[in-house]
Amino acid sequence: MTQPSNLQHFLQFKDLDRDTLEYLFRRALVIKDRFKKYIRHMPLLDRTLVMVFEKASTRTRLSFEAGMHQLGGAAIYLNTRDTQLGRGEPVEDAAQVMSRMCDLVMIRTYEQDIIERFAAHSRVPVINGLTNEYHPCQILADILTFIEHRGSIEGATVAWIGDSNNVCNTWLQAAEMLNFQVRVSTPPGYEVEPERAGLHATSHFQAFADPLEACQGADLVTTDVWTSMGFEAENEARRKAFEHWCVDSEMMAQANADALFMHCLPAHRGEEVTAEVIDGPQSVVWDEAENRLHAQKALMEYLLLGRLDD
Numbered sequence: 001m002t003q004p005s006n007l008q009h010f011l012q013f014k015d016l017d018r019d020t021l022e023y024l025f026r027r028a029l030v031i032k033d034r035f036k037k038y039i040r041h042m043p044l045l046d047r048t049l050v051m052v053f054e055k056a057s058t059r060t061r062l063s064f065e066a067g068m069h070q071l072g073g074a075a076i077y078l079n080t081r082d083t084q085l086g087r088g089e090p091v092e093d094a095a096q097v098m099s100r101m102c103d104l105v106m107i108r109t110y111e112q113d114i115i116e117r118f119a120a121h122s123r124v125p126v127i128n129g130l131t132n133e134y135h136p137c138q139i140l141a142d143i144l145t146f147i148e149h150r151g152s153i154e155g156a157t158v159a160w161i162g163d164s165n166n167v168c169n170t171w172l173q174a175a176e177m178l179n180f181q182v183r184v185s186t187p188p189g190y191e192v193e194p195e196r197a198g199l200h201a202t203s204h205f206q207a208f209a210d211p212l213e214a215c216q217g218a219d220l221v222t223t224d225v226w227t228s229m230g231f232e233a234e235n236e237a238r239r240k241a242f243e244h245w246c247v248d249s250e251m252m253a254q255a256n257a258d259a260l261f262m263h264c265l266p267a268h269r270g271e272e273v274t275a276e277v278i279d280g281p282q283s284v285v286w287d288e289a290e291n292r293l294h295a296q297k298a299l300m301e302y303l304l305l306g307r308l309d310d
């Protein structure tokens with residue numbers, strides 16, 4: 001197998017350095033501005049993205065597929081059910097084959113180990129479209145959204161309320177990379193595992209038993225589903241355990257007066273967040289969802305062409 005020596009993947013947030021992340025946020029805003037003005041921006045003509053989904057998706061599929069078309073390339077959707085991956089073809093063999101036919105791969109799967117093994121056998125960049133451990137593209141979009149509304153996230157305080165899942169782990173990695181604080185509140189038994197989150201230290205996050213306390217002084221309050229994909233067997237136990245980890249107006253009142261609310265979506269109103277909060281004036285969830293498109297276009301362009309116009 002031959003892998004280019006400069007091959008860059010995005011398997012977790014810390015795969016990119018701070019300087020590159022800051023470039024991507026600037027670049028995403030340029031690409032977004034062109035998109036809004038109907039200015040054609042097609043640097044990826046004739047490039048092909050293959051998207052492999054082992055779990056369901058609305059936003060990730062649409063943003064990658066539409067994004068690749070808008071950049072001038074083509075996107076191909078594969079899922080486990082309809083491919084030989086679902087019949088036991090080794091992930092290493094799939095990586096060899098797909099990366100000879102396509103220029104870029106995005107995978108949504110279960111264990112992080114699967115995507116790491118795929119990347120180790122790929123000739124082309126591989127993007128994590130969500131694993132059990134991480135969701136790096138989501139946090140690119142979330143921080144882009146924060147920057148648009150409030151400016152730099154450096155020094156800001158984020159409150160994470162609920163499950164210490166893939167999205168939470170990625171917020172924690174981002175806090176280390178970009179120097180901000182995350183105040184996390186989870187029910188007992190669902191706490192952050194720093195090693196699983198891939199953290200170097202614990203200096204950028206604090207854990208709180210009380211979600212109200214975690215929200216104090218926050219510039220952003222964010223949450224996610226109580227049960228992530230792949231953990232459905234735990235649904236009933238989680239509904240009981242997370243009952244008091246519903247972001248409501250009382251929690252938002254603990255945060256700064258101009259605090260934003262984010263949720264990666266899909267959301268369950270009445271579980272992890274009340275309708276009043278997610279549909280209220282502090283919520284930026286639709287900007288956040290839209291920014292998946294712009295952030296990932298900047299990411300795909302960077303992984304294939306390097307830095308442009310900077």
Ligand code: CP
Pocket residue numbers: 056057058059060061130138264265266
């Ligand atoms: N937030 C997110 O990744 O949404 P999908 O599961 O719809 O892709």
Ligand code: NVA
Pocket residue numbers: 130165166167224225227228229264265266
């Ligand atoms: N934590 C959720 C995110 C969905 C976009 C999950 O993994 O199902």
